[in-house]
Structure formats: structure tokens, C-alpha cells
Amino acid sequence: xxxxxxxxxxxxxxxxxxxxxxxxxxxxxxxxxxxxxxxxxxxxxxxxxxxxxxxxxxxxxxxxxxxxxxxxxxxxxxxxxxxxxxxxxxxxxxxxxxxxxxxxxxxxxxxxxxxxxxxxxxxxxxxxxxxxxxxxxxxxxxxxxxxxxxxxxxxxxxxxxxxxxxxxxxxxxxxxxxxxxxxxxxxxxxxxxxxxxxxxxxxxxxxxxxxxxxxxxxxxxxxxxxxxxxxxxxxxxxxxxxxxxxxxxxxxxxxxxxxxxxxxxxxxxxxxxxxxxxxxxxxxxxxxxxxxxxxxxxxxxxxxxxxxxxxxxxxxxxxxxxxxxxxxxxxxxxxxx
Amino acid sequence: xxxxxxxxxxxxxxxxxxxxxxxxxxxxxxxxxxxxxxxxxxxxxxxxxxxxxxxxxxxxxxxxxxxxxxxxxxxxxxxxxxxxxxxxxxxxxxxxxxxxxxxxxxxxxxxxxxxxxxxxxxxxxxxxxxxxxxxxxxxxxxxxxxxxxxxxxxxxxxxxxxxxxxxxxxxxxxxxxxxxxxxxxxxxxxxxxxxxxxxxxxxxxxxxxxxxxxxxxxxxxxxxxxxxxxxxxxxxxxxxxxxxxxxxxxxxxxxxxxxxxxxxxxxxxxxxxxxxxxxxxxxxxxxxxxxxxxxxxxxxxxxxxxxxxxxxxxxxxxxxxxxxxxxxxxxxxxxxxxxxxxxxxxxxxxxxxxxxxxxxxxxxxxxxxxxxxxxxxxxxxxxxxxxxxxxxxxxxxxxxxxxxxxxxxxxxxxxxxxxxxxxxxxxxxxxxxxxxxxxxxxxxxxxxxxxxxxxxxxxxxxxxxxxxxxxxxxxxxxxxxxxxxxxxxxxxxxxxxxxxxxxxxxx
Numbered sequence: 001x002x003x004x005x006x007x008x009x010x011x012x013x014x015x016x017x018x019x020x021x022x023x024x025x026x027x028x029x030x031x032x033x034x035x036x037x038x039x040x041x042x043x044x045x046x047x048x049x050x051x052x053x054x055x056x057x058x059x060x061x062x063x064x065x066x067x068x069x070x071x072x073x074x075x076x077x078x079x080x081x082x083x084x085x086x087x088x089x090x091x092x093x094x095x096x097x098x099x100x101x102x103x104x105x106x107x108x109x110x111x112x113x114x115x116x117x118x119x120x121x122x123x124x125x126x127x128x129x130x131x132x133x134x135x136x137x138x139x140x141x142x143x144x145x146x147x148x149x150x151x152x153x154x155x156x157x158x159x160x161x162x163x164x165x166x167x168x169x170x171x172x173x174x175x176x177x178x179x180x181x182x183x184x185x186x187x188x189x190x191x192x193x194x195x196x197x198x199x200x201x202x203x204x205x206x207x208x209x210x211x212x213x214x215x216x217x218x219x220x221x222x223x224x225x226x227x228x229x230x231x232x233x234x235x236x237x238x239x240x241x242x243x244x245x246x247x248x249x250x251x252x253x254x255x256x257x258x259x260x261x262x263x264x265x266x267x268x269x270x271x272x273x274x275x276x277x278x279x280x281x282x283x284x285x286x287x288x289x290x291x292x293x294x295x296x297x298x299x300x301x302x303x304x305x306x307x308x309x310x311x312x313x314x315x316x317x318x319x320x321x322x323x324x325x326x327x328x329x330x331x332x333x334x335x336x337x
Numbered sequence: 338x339x340x341x342x343x344x345x346x347x348x349x350x351x352x353x354x355x356x357x358x359x360x361x362x363x364x365x366x367x368x369x370x371x372x373x374x375x376x377x378x379x380x381x382x383x384x385x386x387x388x389x390x391x392x393x394x395x396x397x398x399x400x401x402x403x404x405x406x407x408x409x410x411x412x413x414x415x416x417x418x419x420x421x422x423x424x425x426x427x428x429x430x431x432x433x434x435x436x437x438x439x440x441x442x443x444x445x446x447x448x449x450x451x452x453x454x455x456x457x458x459x460x461x462x463x464x465x466x467x468x469x470x471x472x473x474x475x476x477x478x479x480x481x482x483x484x485x486x487x488x489x490x491x492x493x494x495x496x497x498x499x500x501x502x503x504x505x506x507x508x509x510x511x512x513x514x515x516x517x518x519x520x521x522x523x524x525x526x527x528x529x530x531x532x533x534x535x536x537x538x539x540x541x542x543x544x545x546x547x548x549x550x551x552x553x554x555x556x557x558x559x560x561x562x563x564x565x566x567x568x569x570x571x572x573x574x575x576x577x578x579x580x581x582x583x584x585x586x587x588x589x590x591x592x593x594x595x596x597x598x599x600x601x602x603x604x605x606x607x608x609x610x611x612x613x614x615x616x617x618x619x620x621x622x623x624x625x626x627x628x629x630x631x632x633x634x635x636x637x638x639x640x641x642x643x644x645x646x647x648x649x650x651x652x653x654x655x656x657x658x659x660x661x662x663x664x665x666x667x668x669x670x671x672x673x674x675x676x677x678x679x680x681x682x683x684x685x686x687x688x689x690x691x692x693x694x695x696x697x698x699x700x701x702x703x704x705x706x707x708x709x710x711x712x713x714x715x716x717x718x719x720x721x722x723x724x725x726x727x728x729x730x731x732x733x734x735x736x737x738x739x740x741x742x743x744x745x746x747x748x749x750x751x752x753x754x755x756x757x758x759x760x761x762x763x764x765x766x767x768x769x770x771x772x773x774x775x776x777x778x779x780x781x782x783x784x785x786x787x788x789x790x791x792x793x794x795x796x797x798x799x800x801x802x803x804x805x806x807x808x809x810x811x812x813x814x815x816x817x818x819x820x821x822x823x824x825x826x827x828x829x830x831x832x833x834x835x836x837x838x839x840x841x842x843x844x
Contacts (some may be wrong), residue, residue: 195452196451196452197441197443197445200436200443200452201440201441203429203431204429204432204440204441207429207430207432208428208429208430210427211427211429212429212440214427215427215441216412216415216441217441270431274429274430274431
């Protein structure tokens with residue numbers, strides 16, 4: 001009757017289950033690339049690959065913050081508005097004072113993001129407002145503030161110093177700065193989540209909040225922290241966004257919050273918290289970026305693009321959950337027989 | 338009395354006027370297992386929470402190692418070396434065993450403040466090995482059996498070098514074999530000098546494991562005895578003021594016609610060639626070890642997972658049951674073992690839970706007649722003696738025993754001919770147990786046919802008119818009430834010879 005204690009064979013089994021989602025998305029991405037490159041040879045041109053990387057860089061940065069929030073069983077719907085607000089304030093500051101260095105601008109954006117994120121964190125942890133409602137509220141507040149501070153006007157390319165635009169456009173050894181920023185965020189986040197006590201506590205809080213409390217983890221402080229980190233990252237994303245497109249607009253990044261949630265969830269982050277990896281979020285961002293790019297290349301009518309995008313995302317998830325379930329079943333059958 | 342590691346004197350605790358503890362004394366020696374027993378609501382949990390610093394007593398004194406102490410919160414109690422293992426494991430399902438053991442206290446590398454994974458896994462292996470467990474610390478907790486999860490909890494307690502270990506109902510969801518393993522570990526800890534407070538509804542376990550036992554009733558301290566000096570009947574008397582005979586109020590019932598007949602029911606890999614008959618007014622006990630396939634048979638009869646071969650006859654007619662809907666239409670109701678997962682809707686009221694399957698009866702043109710609904714719910718609540726603050730109370734606020742009664746009430750509402758009860762009294766206290774048994778007896782007397790799955794032998798022997806024993810998917814024995822004994826049933830359940838299977842095709 002005694003359940004067999006799992007030996008080394010079971011370790012690899014669980015390792016598989018943990019990582020099968022990442023494998024599944026990778027397979028889907030490869031198939032997608034194959035299909036697209038047959039339809040359009042342009043796909044593999046260096047310029048195009050570079051475009052994809054540039055397109056997903058900001059998404060990956062903000063989605064990383066979103067992931068940390070989701071890991072704790074919360075959500076941050078204010079990232080799009082927060083990004084636009086940080087970007088707009090920094091853009092206006094830079095346009096009125098050309099002597100602000102690009103690095104200072106970046107730090108300003110991150111600081112603004114931290115303030116906005118703290119507000120989210122306070123409302124959720126101290127105000128006990130459910131995270132969806134709290135951040136839906138701040139989604140509107142932050143977007144409203146964008147219009148209020150800008151008066152509805154744009155900051156366009158001519159109003160910005162060249163150095164600020166180069167913040168995202170410069171390259172180091174041929175790699176665009178923007179991509180380097182995203183890579184650093186991802187590497188630091190990976191280290192933070194996997195190798196620091198606080199990082200592991202983020203997983204613990206989402207996996208079982210009650211048990212986290214019993215283990216002496218300051219749950220509210222962790223939740224506050226992830227909102228602050230999400231804020232810092234969308235603030236950073238805001239500055240890079242304005243620098244890259246050389247314009248700050250009141251309606252920048254409308255609906256961006258849903259893309260970040262999609263990148264995380266498509267990348268295998270459990271929307272109910274507790275599990276998900278940085279590698280997954282990166283793959284999720286890639287998938288979203290490649291889908292958008294592919295739909296441009298194969299010249300889908302712009303009227304259909306959004307619908308197609310959603311359809312391919314659903315297909316991707318159906319595809320790889322089917323794979324992982326199939327694999328899981330074969331393994332279980334093998335165990336029983 | 339300095340040989341006590343922990344001593345409580347005259348502990349009182351009120352919750353908004355309700356007296357939860359009323360002058361309770363309790364003491365604990367190093368290297369003993371001290372059982373704490375009492376019915377639900379007797380104050381066991383409150384007492385444990387006072388010891389672990391979750392609650393602070395209104396009056397009374399706590400001494401730890403001879404010094405008066407105040408545990409202002411649970412972290413302080415933990416730092417004194419008081420660890421507790423709750424009924425429901427408080428683990429992180431997404432993380433692995435080692436992380437669960439060390440969460441919040443992970444070893445760090447001194448310079449980088451980085452988690453020292455190597456050390457963490459090594460120490461986890463060491464602790465697990467010291468408990469005689471061959472569990473790999475890299476295994477993810479999701480997917481571990483409840484028993485293994487409890488091992489992780491114990492390992493966690495050991496990693497903080499607990500001197501006092503409190504175990505609240507650790508065996509309620511373990512199989513017999515797993516309980517034995519757990520007891521081995523508890524004894525090993527005890528022999529190493531750990532003081533253990535053990536809470537269980539299964540009094541037999543208390544007798545097997547504990548050195549001393551303290552009894553609480555309605556917040557009062559009744560007494561402490563050495564286990565070797567007290568008989569089971571005396572202990573029950575201390576707990577409830579009733580004697581053992583009242584536990585199984587089985588009435589003699591005139592049995593009617595055969596209402597359910599199961600013939601050669603087979604489901605590959607789960608059970609084979611199961612046949613039995615059930616008469617009106619009869620209680621048929623389905624005995625066996627956990628995993629013998631009893632629940633699977635019940636689920637097949639109820640249509641949750643229909644059998645591959647074999648026939649089911651209801652009231653003399655062959656029945657086609659492909660879903661629970663079919664079964665309900667034929668008057669078969671099933672009360673699953675896990676009332677949380679399959680039975681109750683915790684956020685709805687008592688009334689709403691009771692009337693859920695029969696809501697149609699109160700509806701006129703899509704409007705529910707609340708007065709009629711509540712009248713029906715009240716009738717059942719009174720018949721089953723469901724104790725609530727009111728029928729509007731949410732089910733999740735009720736005690737386990739009362740929740741069980743609500744599920745039973747729900748199925749009685751459809752006026753079933755056959756009621757299948759899967760472990761009807763698991764995890765509920767002695768007093769409520771007796772009430773559920775009384776209820777079963779009354780229902781049978783009214784002509785209801787009851788199929789009762791139970792892993793508790795006294796319950797099987799005390800309540801059944803006839804007993805069918807299963808082992809590894811086969812029927813290995815069939816006994817009448819008169820001929821059944823503990824030994825016969827255990828023999829059939831654990832070592833039934835294949836030859837006996839032939840005697841099974843009922844009567």
C-alpha cells in the first residue's frame with residue numbers, strides 16, 4: 001500500500017513537468033518562425049530580427065515586473081498608464097531642459113515609477129482593495145494624469161535632444177542599447193527571483209499565503225515590494241519608449257497592461273500565483289513580438305490584425321497545454337502499469 | 338515541578354463573551370507523547386493556540402522550562418522551540434521539499450547574501466534521513482501524498498530544533514500504513530527527548546501512541562490520566578459523559594425487497610467482478626483498506642465514472658447509469674468522502690446548500706419561494722440536529738460535523754431510495770459521530786437502503802447489517818452482522834485468499 005518514495009527517476013519527471021511549458025512555447029515559436037519564413041523570406045533579414053528585438057524589449061521589461069506581481073497572486077493593470085505617465089513627465093522635463101543627461105532621465109523615470117508603484121502597493125496592502133480593482137482605479141488615475149500634465153499635447157522628436165533619443169538607439173558592439181537594457185533587467189530579475197531569500201519569498205507568498213505567514217514571511221511587505229518593482233520597471237519602460245519612438249503621447253501604451261499579462265501567462269506564469277519563470281516570460285514576450293511581426297510581414301489587413309493576434313495566442317496556449325498534458329499522461333500511465 | 342518543559346495553570350480565554358477555556362491546566366514532560374482529547378468545541382484548538390502564541394490567555398500562567406513566559410505572537414513561541422503541525426499542511430505546493438523546510442530561514446552565503454542551495458539540500462537530506470524518510474529534497478511538494486507532506490512538516494519542525502511539537506489531527510487523512518510510519522517517527526522523536534502534544538479524534542490511536550492523555554470538555558479541564566491506567570470506555574465517558582454503547586445506536590429493522598443489485602461490476606485497473614445486493618432498510622458496510630477500490634465502486638454506481646462491464650439493477654429493473662443525473666433520477670444519492678471538494682459550497686448559506694438539488698420544487702415561473710425553501714431547510718436542520726447560529730449562516734463557518742450533516746440533509750431532500758455514504762464520520766468528533774450514526778439508523782428504519790464505506794472497523798461492525806470486504810479491487814469476504822468480527826474483516830481486507838472471492842455473490 002505504501003506509496004513508492006520518489007527516486008531519481010521522479011526528479012527528472014517533475015523537472016520535465018516544470019519545464020515542459022517552456023519547451024512547448026519554444027516548439028510553437030519554432031513552428032511559427034518556419035511558417036512565416038516560408039511565406040516571407042524577409043523574416044530572417046538582420047533588420048527584421050533587430051526590429052523584433054527592439055519591439056519586445058520594453059514589453060519584456062514591463063512584463064518582468066508584471067510577473068513578479070502575478071507570482072504573489074496579485075496583478076498590476078496600471079502598467080500601461082504608469083508607463084505613459086512616467087514617459088510623459090520625463091519627456092516634458094527633457095524637452096524643457098535639454099541639459100538633463102539621458103541617464104538622469106532614465107533614473108527619473110524609474111523614480112516616478114517607484115512612486116506610482118508604491119501607491120498601488122499601499123492601496124492593495126493597507127487599503128485592502130482587491131488588486132484588480134485597485135489597479136483598474138490607478139489605471140484610470142495615471143492615464144488621467146497623463147492628459148492633465150500634458151494638456152493633451154505631444155512632445156515630439158524636434159523637442160528632444162539627440163542624446164536622449166540615442167539612449168535607446170545607440171548600440172554597443174552592434175547590439176542596440178534597448179536590448180541591452182532589457183537583457184540586464186532579465187538577468188538581474190532571474191538572479192533576484194531564484195537566488196535571494198526575498199525572491200524565494202515572492203514565490204512562497206503566491207504559492208500559499210497562509211503558510212507564508214506561518215513561516216514568518218512579511219506577506220504585506222512582499223506584496224508592496226513587487227508593486228514597487230513593477231512600478232520601477234514600467235517607469236524605466238516609459239523613458240525607453242519615449243526615447244525609442246522620439247515622442248511622448250497622451251495615448252501611448254493604451255492596452256499595454258494586457259500585453260504584459262499575456263506575455264507572462266503565455267510564458268507559463270500561473271495567473272493564480274506561485275509558479276512561473278523569467279525564461280517563460282522572455283519566451284512569452286518573444287512569442288507576442290514574433291506574432292505581431294509575422295502578421296505585418298504576411299500583410300494581414302490591419303482591420304484583422306488584432307483579432308488574428310488574439311487567435312494565434314490562444315492557438316499557442318492550446319497547442320502547448322495539449323503537449324504537456326499528453327506527456328504527463330504517458331508518464332502517469334507508465335507509472336501505473 | 339521542574340521536570341515539566343511546559344506547564345499551564347488556570348488558563349482562561351473568552352471570545353466576545355463566549356468562554357472557550359475555563360481554568361485549564363496542562364503540563365508536558367520532555368520525551369512524552371501527551372494526547373489532548375475532547376469533542377469539537379471542547380477547547381483543544383484554543384488551548385493549542387494559547388501555547389503557540391496565536392492567542393493570549395485572559396487569565397492563568399504559562400511556564401516554559403520553569404520560567405513564566407508570555408508568548409505575544411507565534412514567532413516568539415517558535416523561537417522558544419514550540420513548533421506545530423496543523424491538520425491541513427501549511428506548505429508551498431509550487432516549491433520543492435528543501436525550500437519548504439527552510440522557507441524564510443534559507444542558509445545564505447556570507448558575502449553575496451545568495452541562497453546557499455547546496456547547503457540547503459544537504460541539510461534537508463540529513464534531516465529527512467534522520468527521520469528515516471527516503472524523500473528527495475528536490476521533489477516538488479505538489480504531487481506528494483498527504484503523508485509525505487506531513488513528513489515535510491515534521492522535517493520543518495526539526496530544522497528549527499523544536500522541543501515541543503504540537504500535532505493537530507495529523508492522521509485524519511492518512512492510510513493505516515502511513516499512520517504506522519508516522520507513529521514510528523513520533524516515537525523516534527519522543528525517544529530523542531522531544532515533547533509531543535498529539536490531538537486526534539481516533540481514540541484508538543491515542544491508546545497506541547500516547548503516554549498520558551488530558552481531557553477537555555466544553556472549555557473545562559476534566560482530567561489527566563496515564564494511558565495505561567484508563568480504559569477506552571472510561572475515556573469516552575470523560576469526554577462526553579456517555580458510554581460506548583451509545584456510539585452505535587443500531588436499530589433492528591424489518592428489511593424490505595432488494596432495491597439495488599450490482600452484478601459483476603468491473604472497471605479495468607480499479608475493481609473486478611463486484612456483486613452484492615442491498616435491501617430496503619439495510620445498512621451494508623463496505624470495508625477494506627484505503628485504496629481497495631471501494632470509493633471507485635461507489636462512484637461507478639453513482640455514474641461519476643461508470644464501470645466497463647457488469648450490470649446495476651435498481652428496484653428489479655436493469656439501470657443504465659452514465660452520469661450522476663441518471664443515478665439521482667433513480668433515487669441514488671452519494672455522499673463523497675471529501676465534502677469540501679465534492680459536496681459543499683462553502684460560501685453559500687445552510688439553507689442554500691440544503692435546497693440546492695431540489696430548488697425546482699420551490700420555484701414558480703423562475704421565482705424561488707423563499708418561505709417554502711426555508712421551511713424545508715428548517716425541517717431538515719431540526720431532523721438532523723444541525724447546529725447553526727441560523728440557517729443564513731455560511732456553511733464554511735460551521736464545524737466539520739455540522740457540515741457533514743448539511744451534505745446529508747441535501748441528499749435526503751431528493752428522497753433517495755439508496756444512500757451511499759463514503760467515510761461518513763471521518764474527521765468529526767465523537768459526539769457528532771454518534772449523532773450521524775443515530776441518523777443513519779433512523780433513516781434505515783424508515784426504509785432507506787444505505788451503502789456505507791468506512792475504514793473504521795468499530796463503525797463497520799457497529800452499524801452494518803451485512804459487511805462486504807474488498808481488497809485490491811476484489812471482493813474478498815462477505816459477513817452477516819452476527820458472524821463478523823474484527824479479525825475476520827481484517828484478514829479479508831489484508832490477506833484475503835482468492836478462493837473466498839467465490840463466496841461473494843451475495844447470500
